[in-house]
Amino acid sequence: MTQLSSNVSNEKITIAVLGGTGAEGSGLALRWARAGHRVILGSRSPDRAVARVAELNAALGREAIEWASNREAAIAADTVVLTVPYTAQTATVEEVRDCLDGxxxxxxxxxxxxxKVNRVQLPAAGSAVAAIQDLLGDGVRVVSAFQNVSAHHLKDLEHELDCDVLVCGNDVEARTRVIGLIKDLGLRGIHAGPICNSAAAEALTSILISINMAYKIPGAGLRITGLPE
Ligand SMILES: NC(=O)c1ccc[n+]([C@@H]2O[C@H](COP(=O)([O-])OP(=O)(O)OC[C@H]3O[C@@H](n4cnc5c(N)ncnc54)[C@H](OP(=O)(O)O)[C@@H]3O)[C@@H](O)[C@H]2O)c1
Structure with missing residues (x-):
């Protein structure tokens, strides 16, 4: 199952978005493709992938986004992004783990x-994303990001994103690279410490959902103050 091209730009990277047919992944894919990266949506379903890619490319006005199985997308990518529900997180990572080295x-x-998604309910071990770093070991640099960025605003290219992105990971160089990719989306990424700190970003999502419910808004976001320009 594939529809990959070999047309890779020298300056831009290839990004695979696993679960990219979903709300969060498709918004990220749309904005990275607009910034000129080669973007491949990973999906279990060719039908869903074809439909979503057609919709996103129509929004972009060009055939910029491709699709493949999650495995093929991970193999082709320089950087892999995981956007699947928590219940599918470990199984999806296991499916591609031998394609992630380096x-x-x-x-x-x-x-x-x-x-009860408006209540903080972290896994017993702490952070869901830190658990993936433990699973994969040091050969894969796991970076936690986007937990607090609402899919609602990502999909609207006319909407200027009004939030920051907490970026956690044990490898500072990997975090810095991800902050660069976040800038390409039109967002500001912030170094937020090692991967264990992802627990705080994961917990904050339920706070933001509570705020959305209380104020009847689609996508509350976070801003960090006090940083130099
Ligand atoms: N939505 C938001 O605003 C938001 C904001 C911040 C963070 N997040 C996080 O981002 C992740 C994705 O959220 P989402 O709202 O985009 O989720 P979603 O739309 O429910 O699902 C995303 C994709 O995951 C794949 N998927 C679903 N069930 C699966 C399973 N059992 N096994 C393997 N793949 C499965 C599906 O792709 P295929 O069927 O095409 O394979 C689906 O399109 C979640 O962990 C969520 O907590 C979401």
Missing amino acids: KILIDATVPLMPP
Whole structure:
């Protein structure tokens, strides 16, 4: 199952978004493709992938985004982004883990426990994303990001994103690279410490969902103050 091209720019990287047919992944894919990166949506379903790619390319006005299976997308990518529900996180990583060596894995997972998604309910071990770093070992640099960025605003290219992105990971160089990719989306990424700190970003999502419910808004976000320009 594939629809990959070999047309890779020298300046831009290839980004695979696993679960990229979903709300969060498709918004990230759209904005990275607009910035000129080669973007491949990973999916279990060719039908869903074809439909989503057609919709995103129509929004971009060009055939910029490709699709493949999650495995093929991970193999082709320089950087892999995980945007699947918490219940599918470990299984999806296991499916691609032998394609990740030496790469950065950006994990957006929030361990939400429906139906009470407005309550902080972290896994017993702490952070869902730190657990993936433990699973993969040092050969893969896992970076946690996007837990607090609402899919609602990502998909609207006309909407200027009004929030910061907390970026956690044990490798500072990997975090810095991810902050560069976040800038390409039109957002500001902030060094937020080692991967264990992802627990705080994961927990904050339930706070933001509570704020959305209380104020009847689609996508509350976070801003960090006091930083130099
Ligand atoms: N939505 C948001 O505003 C938001 C904000 C911040 C962080 N997040 C986090 O980002 C992740 C994705 O969120 P989302 O709202 O985009 O989720 P989603 O739309 O429910 O799912 C994303 C994609 O994951 C794949 N998927 C679903 N169930 C799966 C399974 N059992 N096994 C393997 N793949 C499966 C599906 O792709 P295929 O069927 O095409 O394979 C689906 O399109 C979650 O961890 C979420 O907590 C979301």
